[in-house]
Amino acid sequence: MKKKLMTISVVVLALAVLLMLPACAAPEPEVATLKVGCIMPFSGPASPWGDAIKPQMEVYAELINEDGGIEIGGETYQVEMFFADGEYSPEGGSRAAKELVYDKKVSFIVGYYGDGFPATAAVTNPEKVIFISKEHPDFDPLGKHPYTVIGTPVIEFVDTQILAFVEAHPGTTKVGDLESTLVEPMLAEEIAQAKSELEERGIGLVSQTHPVGITDFTTYLVKFDEEGVDLIYTWAATGYVAMMAKQSAEQGYDWYLCQAGTMLDPYEFAEMAGYEAAQGTMSDWPCPWALKKVEVSPELLEMAGRIADRYQEKYGEPMRYMGGFGYGLQHMSQLFAGLEKAGTLDPDQIMDTFKGGTFDTFLGEYTLSGEKTYGSPLVFGYPNCLSKLEGYEEVYASEHPILEIL
Amino acid sequence: MPPPVVWMDGLVLSSIYILIASGLVLVFSIMGIVNFAHGQLYMLGAFLIYYMFARAGINYFVSLVITAVAIGVLGVAIERGLLRPLAPKGLLPPVVVTLGLIFLFEGIATLFFGPEKKAVPSAVPGVSSIGALTVSNEKLLVVAIAIAVMVGLYFLVSHTKMGLAMRASAQDPYTASLYGVSRGRILSLTMFIGCALAGIAAALMAPLYYVDPWIGLTPLIMALLAIVIGGLGSVLGAVVGGALLGFSGTFLIYYLGPWSELAAFVIVIAVLLFRPEGIFGRPKA
Numbered sequence: 001m002k003k004k005l006m007t008i009s010v011v012v013l014a015l016a017v018l019l020m021l022p023a024c025a026a027p028e029p030e031v032a033t034l035k036v037g038c039i040m041p042f043s044g045p046a047s048p049w050g051d052a053i054k055p056q057m058e059v060y061a062e063l064i065n066e067d068g069g070i071e072i073g074g075e076t077y078q079v080e081m082f083f084a085d086g087e088y089s090p091e092g093g094s095r096a097a098k099e100l101v102y103d104k105k106v107s108f109i110v111g112y113y114g115d116g117f118p119a120t121a122a123v124t125n126p127e128k129v130i131f132i133s134k135e136h137p138d139f140d141p142l143g144k145h146p147y148t149v150i151g152t153p154v155i156e157f158v159d160t161q162i163l164a165f166v167e168a169h170p171g172t173t174k175v176g177d178l179e180s181t182l183v184e185p186m187l188a189e190e191i192a193q194a195k196s197e198l199e200e201r202g203i204g205l206v207s208q209t210h211p212v213g214i215t216d217f218t219t220y221l222v223k224f225d226e227e228g229v230d231l232i233y234t235w236a237a238t239g240y241v242a243m244m245a246k247q248s249a250e251q252g253y254d255w256y257l258c259q260a261g262t263m264l265d266p267y268e269f270a271e272m273a274g275y276e277a278a279q280g281t282m283s284d285w286p287c288p289w290a291l292k293k294v295e296v297s298p299e300l301l302e303m304a305g306r307i308a309d310r311y312q313e314k315y316g317e318p319m320r321y322m323g324g325f326g327y328g329l330q331h332m333s334q335l336f337a338g339l340e341k342a343g344t345l346d347p348d349q350i351m352d353t354f355k356g357g358t359f360d361t362f363l364g365e366y367t368l369s370g371e372k373t374y375g376s377p378l379v380f381g382y383p384n385c386l387s388k389l390e391g392y393e394e395v396y397a398s399e400h401p402i403l404e405i406l
Numbered sequence: 407m408p409p410p411v412v413w414m415d416g417l418v419l420s421s422i423y424i425l426i427a428s429g430l431v432l433v434f435s436i437m438g439i440v441n442f443a444h445g446q447l448y449m450l451g452a453f454l455i456y457y458m459f460a461r462a463g464i465n466y467f468v469s470l471v472i473t474a475v476a477i478g479v480l481g482v483a484i485e486r487g488l489l490r491p492l493a494p495k496g497l498l499p500p501v502v503v504t505l506g507l508i509f510l511f512e513g514i515a516t517l518f519f520g521p522e523k524k525a526v527p528s529a530v531p532g533v534s535s536i537g538a539l540t541v542s543n544e545k546l547l548v549v550a551i552a553i554a555v556m557v558g559l560y561f562l563v564s565h566t567k568m569g570l571a572m573r574a575s576a577q578d579p580y581t582a583s584l585y586g587v588s589r590g591r592i593l594s595l596t597m598f599i600g601c602a603l604a605g606i607a608a609a610l611m612a613p614l615y616y617v618d619p620w621i622g623l624t625p626l627i628m629a630l631l632a633i634v635i636g637g638l639g640s641v642l643g644a645v646v647g648g649a650l651l652g653f654s655g656t657f658l659i660y661y662l663g664p665w666s667e668l669a670a671f672v673i674v675i676a677v678l679l680f681r682p683e684g685i686f687g688r689p690k691a
Contacts, residue, residue, distance in 0.1 A: 242616070
């Protein structure tokens with residue numbers, strides 16, 4: 001009986017030791033995570049842009065994590081990305097911001113590409129979530145958005161971009177600006193500035209506005225022809241620009257067609273416009289390795305190349321859309337540069353670092369003027385690098401960087 | 407006077423508005439409801455022509471006929487499966503269903519065909535010069551086919567037994583049925599023709615512009631405006647309303663620029679104020 005009791009005790013003791021072993025094992029080092037949110041359109045007519053940029057941002061986060069992560073104040077953080085559909089609307093932007101801030105508990109939102117900046121910022125600012133966005137006409141530079149940074153100055157770049165287009169075509173005598181009724185009020189101030197700058201160079205500018213949703217621009221093109229325009233600038237989306245190219249070619253107009261946006265897919269564009277009609281179309285081209293006037297740090301230049309390589313490896317096709325380097329990827333590089341410099345995750349200290357700091361980004365080094373931009377939002381510059389379509393490829397055409405802003 | 411190309415553009419736009427508005431008005435005159443999903447049937451037609459002509463390489467004219475028939479058949483399925491069962495419940499349920507179909511069809515198109523814009527190559531490439539007018543052959547084809555289709559529709563409605571039955575059913579369904587006109591068959595036939603017209607319009611427009619899941623909205627709005635101007639229930643009204651909007655659209659753009667959009671609505675408001683039944687509509691007794 002005693003022997004039996006002893007045997008049972010030994011077995012129980014052995015089992016207990018076995019059960020306790022995992023608890024005694026050396027603890028796994030806890031990996032700190034940086035939760036970064038991104039709001040883009042993943043449904044509706046603007047979804048091709050969100051769908052194009054999202055995989056690029058995922059690849060960037062993947063490469064950063066493989067390299068060990070981001071070092072902030074002596075601690076290393078792995079990057080975890082969370083994406084939400086902003087539907088390119090104020091309602092969608094607000095809903096997506098709430099999902100990211102309250103459910104996913106992100107500390108930062110980058111890459112915003114939509115039409116609901118105030119609605120989104122209204123969610124992020126009270127929670128001190130740092131929000132890096134493209135520019136929006138409704139931002140209040142007097143400090144209503146103290147945790148907002150403008151990563152892509154899309155309105156500020158209008159006049160410098162027009163200059164870049166003109167510089168690519170030295171013989172230009174008159175620029176025609178064609179905008180939708182939705183966009184025109186937003187750009188009016190910048191277009192007026194471009195007009196006066198062009199006049200100083202002896203170049204005219206005439207503007208026309210078209211209703212939203214039309215696909216036949218022939219009448220507008222006829223009027224530009226009557227005005228003697230030799231270069232057309234437009235903020236219209238790629239599909240509309242393709243229609244302008246097609247309809248210009250039908251009428252035999254040989255002016256330069258310049259779109260403010262980045263070409264989503266050169267092949268698709270040439271198919272829509274017609275191969276011949278598409279040739280020479282110029283677009284914004286935020287391509288880090290193409291920049292000539294703006295210098296990108298060797299580390300970020302290498303990273304940009306690795307992103308393109310990994311993208312091709314992962315998705316089996318080259319990374320044709322360069323807009324990611326103007327929006328999502330660029331905002332990520334701005335955020336990481338800010339965090340590394342601040343050395344803390346405290347949002348107030350990070351924003352203080354942004355004010356007056358100098359940061360390396362995929363599109364060059366920018367100093368955010370502390371004096372001029374003391375009231376948020378802070379605005380980064382932009383290279384205004386342009387491409388020209390040759391065959392199905394985009395090639396470098398011109399550059400007119402914004403080095404100082406506001 | 408605007409240059410000839412502006413006139414030509416007005417003619418092209420008018421042709422398309424007329425085709426879409428005629429289909430819409432035909433359905434309204436017989437069934438008594440506005441099919442708000444008409445624009446999305448147009449969009450599905452554009453995808454059909456893309457997949458048949460641009461992707462599968464089927465002859466354009468064969469693709470056009472198949473598109474018209476397929477969209478017509480889809481219209482019949484909607485009429486038999488959704489609108490007819492709901493008709494006894496009043497006017498609102500079938501109309502709400504057609505509104506719901508807008509989102510259903512756009513969702514289906516996004517899911518299966520993708521949100522990207524798709525290009526349909528020209529069936530008749532090249533440009534023609536007629537005096538001072540330079541115009542793409544594609545636009546000439548659009549106008550020629552639209553005129554042929556509208557003439558065909560006129561003969562069908564005015565000079566055939568089928569057309570007589572349709573007109574009779576539109577005027578007085580009960581009396582028409584006493585003379586042996588099957589109301590059910592007329593409803594299906596009307597829906598078939600009305601939706602086939604949207605399919606033809608889509609097949610004509612797709613090579614001119616591009617195809618994506620959201621292309622149906624603007625043509626639908628313009629067609630609705632055209633039938634309000636021309637008169638609800640009148641095919642002739644749809645023709646006149648479509649032509650008025652098409653030509654005024656391009657002319658007003660030429661003379662007024664962005665104010666042209668406003669001017670189109672001013673025309674509609676003026677018609678509604680001074681002739682609420684539309685130019686060719688019949689005043690209520």
